[in-house]
Amino acid sequence: MTACIRIVLLSSVVALVGCEPSCKKTCKKLLDCEDIETARTEVEECAASCEIQQEMFDDWEASDERERFSELKKCIRSNECPDIADGVCYDEELYIW
Numbered sequence: 001m002t003a004c005i006r007i008v009l010l011s012s013v014v015a016l017v018g019c020e021p022s023c024k025k026t027c028k029k030l031l032d033c034e035d036i037e038t039a040r041t042e043v044e045e046c047a048a049s050c051e052i053q054q055e056m057f058d059d060w061e062a063s064d065e066r067e068r069f070s071e072l073k074k075c076i077r078s079n080e081c082p083d084i085a086d087g088v089c090y091d092e093e094l095y096i097w
Contacts, residue, residue, distance in 0.1 A: 020070045020073060020074065021073045021074060021076075021077040022047075023046075023047040023050030023051045023054065023073070024043060024044075024047040025077065026047075026050060026073045026076050026077060027040070027043050027046035027047045027050060028043050029076055029077055030046065030076060030084070031043055031046060032081075033081035033084060033085065034081070035081050035082055035084070035085035036081065036084060036085050050073075053069065053094070054066070054069055057069055065093070065094070068091060068093075068094055069094050072089055072091055072094050075088065075089035076089050
């Protein structure tokens, strides 16, 4: 029984590590970074733009672009503001902000 519980717990941890951040959380991180220049001033405006781009890839069934978009959001959420400002996550075709 203990082995089953360990497997379930390990599966849960693995699933959490791979979770894609929401557009709202990603945008909040971007807008909280003073080093990043953006025309967006509100989280809602940024999130709406992000969600439109995300839905566009879903509608087009563009799995490569959708995966890159997911990786971009993960990159933004996992890096520090100065690194993001220096372009560590920048992708010209997937520019959220």
